[in-house]
Amino acid sequence: MPGLGAKLQAMPKQIIYLVLITVTTIPLFFDVAVPNEPLEATQDYYATLEQLPEGSRVLMASDWTGSTRGESKGAFRSTLNILIRRKAKIAFYSTADPQAPRVAQDAINELNAERRRANLPEFKRWEDWISLGYFPDSEAANNGIANDLQGAFSGRKDFPPGAPPRDVFQSPVLEGITKVGQIPLLLIVTASKTSNFTVERIKPDRKTGYPKLLFAVTGVMVPETQVFYQSKQIAGYCGGLKGVYDLEQLMENGINFPSKKEAVVKSDKYDVVPGYPSPSNKGQGTRYYPTLHFALALMILLVIVGNIGMALSKREARS
Amino acid sequence: MLLAQVAVERGFWSEAPNSPALWTKLSICLIIGLAVMVGLMFVPVRARRPIIGMCTFIAGLYWVLLYVWPKPIDRQPDEAPLNAVEGVAIWLEESNKFVVSFTQILTALLLGLGIFSLLTIHLGKIRRRHPDALFSGVLLASMLLMITFGYWDYNQRQGEAGALLDNPANWTFVQYSRDFLFQGFLQEMDAAMFSIIAFYILSAAYRAFRLRSVEATILLAAALLVLVSLMGAVSSAWDTQVRAIANGNPFVLNFQLSEISMWIRNTFQTSSIRGIQFGVGIGALAMGLRIWLGLERTGGQD
Numbered sequence: 302m303p304g305l306g307a308k309l310q311a312m313p314k315q316i317i318y319l320v321l322i323t324v325t326t327i328p329l330f331f332d333v334a335v336p337n338e339p340l341e342a343t344q345d346y347y348a349t350l351e352q353l354p355e356g357s358r359v360l361m362a363s364d365w366t367g368s369t370r371g372e373s374k375g376a377f378r379s380t381l382n383i384l385i386r387r388k389a390k391i392a393f394y395s396t397a398d399p400q401a402p403r404v405a406q407d408a409i410n411e412l413n414a415e416r417r418r419a420n421l422p423e424f425k426r427w428e429d430w431i432s433l434g435y436f437p438d439s440e441a442a443n444n445g446i447a448n449d450l451q452g453a454f455s456g457r458k459d460f461p462p463g464a465p466p467r468d469v470f471q472s473p474v475l476e477g478i479t480k481v482g483q484i485p486l487l488l489i490v491t492a493s494k495t496s497n498f499t500v501e502r503i504k505p506d507r508k509t510g511y512p513k514l515l516f517a518v519t520g521v522m523v524p525e526t527q528v529f530y531q532s533k534q535i536a537g538y539c540g541g542l543k544g545v546y547d548l549e550q551l552m553e554n555g556i557n558f559p560s561k562k563e564a565v566v567k568s569d570k571y572d573v574v575p576g577y578p579s580p581s582n583k584g585q586g587t588r589y590y591p592t593l594h595f596a597l598a599l600m601i602l603l604v605i606v607g608n609i610g611m612a613l614s615k616r617e618a619r620s
Numbered sequence: 621m622l623l624a625q626v627a628v629e630r631g632f633w634s635e636a637p638n639s640p641a642l643w644t645k646l647s648i649c650l651i652i653g654l655a656v657m658v659g660l661m662f663v664p665v666r667a668r669r670p671i672i673g674m675c676t677f678i679a680g681l682y683w684v685l686l687y688v689w690p691k692p693i694d695r696q697p698d699e700a701p702l703n704a705v706e707g708v709a710i711w712l713e714e715s716n717k718f719v720v721s722f723t724q725i726l727t728a729l730l731l732g733l734g735i736f737s738l739l740t741i742h743l744g745k746i747r748r749r750h751p752d753a754l755f756s757g758v759l760l761a762s763m764l765l766m767i768t769f770g771y772w773d774y775n776q777r778q779g780e781a782g783a784l785l786d787n788p789a790n791w792t793f794v795q796y797s798r799d800f801l802f803q804g805f806l807q808e809m810d811a812a813m814f815s816i817i818a819f820y821i822l823s824a825a826y827r828a829f830r831l832r833s834v835e836a837t838i839l840l841a842a843a844l845l846v847l848v849s850l851m852g853a854v855s856s857a858w859d860t861q862v863r864a865i866a867n868g869n870p871f872v873l874n875f876q877l878s879e880i881s882m883w884i885r886n887t888f889q890t891s892s893i894r895g896i897q898f899g900v901g902i903g904a905l906a907m908g909l910r911i912w913l914g915l916e917r918t919g920g921q922d
Contacts, residue, residue: 314823321822337852338859338878367807368814399731400806407803410786426783437727445720448686452717456634460782479697528890528897543850594851596818601847603826604840611830 304617309610317603324599328591335590339547339566342530345537346515346544347551348574350383353486358474359389360446360481360512362489362499363405364397369492369519370404375545375585376517377408377490379552381424386577389486390474391430394454396439397493402432419581431459431474439495443502450481482506490517500529517544542593545586552582673914680912682719686712738763766801773798842884849881 303311339347353359361380365373384391395401409430413423424430433454436442445453451470458466469475478484481503489496496516505511513536518526520541529535539548554565555576561567635642663671691709692701701707742756750756772794777785784790791799831837849855855877866872873879910916 310827312826317823317826318819321819325818335852336856338856340878341882367810370807370811371815400802403802404807406786407799410788413786414788426786436724437731438723441720441723441727444683445716448713449716449720453720455717455721460777462783463780465780466778466782524885524889525893525897527885528893531886531890543852546852590852594853596822597847597851600822600825601844603822604829604844607826607829608831611832 306610306613306617309606324595325592328595333591335594337546337550339551342538343544343547344556344568346539347548348571349513349515349536351574353387355388357389357485359391360484360487361391361393363393363395363401364491364493364495366398366400366404372519372542373490373492376539378584379548385424392433392474394433396436396442397495399435402435406432427459427461427472431469431472433457439498443498446481447503451479482509482511484512487512488515492519500534542589546590549582549584549586553578769798769801846881846884849877
């Protein structure tokens with residue numbers, strides 16, 4: 302007859318799976334407001350986006366697909382919402398997965414459908430954004446962007462409204478752009494190593510300091526991204542679901558906003574970075590963070606239970 | 621308001637879409653490519669290595685030169701080179717777009733190779749009436765359906781109504797089918813497959829994470845601290861209590877979970893990752909040099 306120690310160490314996996322399904326599913330049905338303090342890296346990410354001059358041109362690599370949409374889609378949507386507010390003109394491209402451009406376009410279409418329902422102006426193709434499509438070799442694409450941006454994107458076409466596809470350099474998004482140093486921001490939403498290739502290949506222009514690099518990465522990529530953030534090679538990053546939740550909270554509360562005394566999020570690094578309180582700030586991060594919370598709690602609990610089981614087994618063996 | 625049409629520079633590398641010159645060049649390239657492939661198949665085994673080595677060296681030489689060759693600073697687009705060194709630098713820079721395009725095309729061919737490999741394996745299984753032939757059939761039918769509706773949708777978007785199809789109100793049967801297959805099936809299954817990892821991680825953490833040694837204890841303690849710091853409710857409550865107790869004392873403030881977790885990340889984690897990346901980088905450089913200079917002896921024997 303196995304003792305308590307052995308039992309605690311050998312819980313059937315079916316029960317573990319059932320508990321996991323329960324604790325991760327139940328929070329999805331309730332609006333749970335989890336207290337949170339945004340990380341410094343996400344604050345820098347948000348502040349860099351907010352400090353972007355209005356109407357800036359942005360290069361955005363969308364290197365995520367359905368597999369990581371739990372994290373990446375939330376980061377993509379929140380970032381887009383901020384950039385739309387900054388009236389940014391965005392050129393999307395993908396270097397990680399052939400599915401990625403379609404996934405990004407579908408996410409933009411979804412966002413536009415929501416904007417139409419809310420009577421907000423649409424994020425217009427050709428005028429506000431273009432899709433440069435897929436580049437199969439990430440290293441070559443980043444080399445091309447760094448050395449000859451026009452060459453790297455030559456021959457790519459997108460759709461002006463009511464007209465056949467035209468060269469992307471004729472669009473307001475890339476008009477007059479000849480090198481990457483003219484673009485204030487290069488942003489990557491990624492679930493793969495494309496962020497590493499970018500930071501290895503693309504250096505800011507000596508005169509303008511452009512492009513600043515911002516990464517929105519998945520949770521497992523946070524440790525390697527922290528290396529680039531710590532060495533100031535990137536201006537900030539939004540890491541995993543916690544990063545998305547941080548970002549949504551920053552969109553709502555700002556930093557030192559409305560004043561340092563009354564602010565929800567305080568920082569000595571910035572003066573005032575405004576927030577824009579709105580129910581639309583509550584996106585995927587707010588919806589899924591409680592689930593992550595309970596999943597982490599369950600993991601910690603199970604590790605503790607397993608170790609108690611091991612300690613009890615040792616004691617039983619000795620006695 | 622649309623911008624005026626910008627004249628696209630035509631030359632040896634650029635022909636007008638659908639022009640006879642473009643199709644002629646494409647056909648010639650295809651014939652030459654096929655001839656080279658067939659020719660390589662008949663080349664004696666001993667001669668293959670020098671051919672591959674030469675191609676590899678030339679391909680690598682461009683990137684090495686682009687990186688190490690001195691570049692003119694702040695050169696204007698219409699400025700002529702001052703000397704031969706600048707001339708080479710400008711030639712390397714101007715060749716970049718062709719080399720990048722060529723690399724992209726070459727990598728894209730790997731997708732075709734993947735499809736060819738997939739077809740060979742699964743058609744073979746169906747032909748041999750393998751026990752898993754049904755799954756092979758489903759896979760090939762799914763691929764065919766996705767390609768059909770993907771290209772059908774793509775073709776419809778090439779006309780003047782291309783941008784209008786971004787709005788679901790203008791969709792036809794083709795767009796609904798593409799969306800159903802791509803978003804409704806593929807992306808959902810992709811997400812489901814990835815979600816399954818959570819079950820394995822949880823089960824593995826429960827069974828494997830034991831305090832069996834000092835090292836394991838340190839590892840577990842660090843992991844738990846970082847995990848707890850990601851739980852906003854716990855870390856916020858803890859940090860608020862610490863701040864209240866500290867009353868501005870900087871030493872006590874170090875015991876906030878967010879501070880401890882950032883200390884672990886910035887001190888141990890990033891330095892470890894840097895070390896690993898340096899090692900990987902040096903290894904990749906050594907391996908790259910061996911392949912580039914044809915010193916790598918493994919592979920390519922037959």
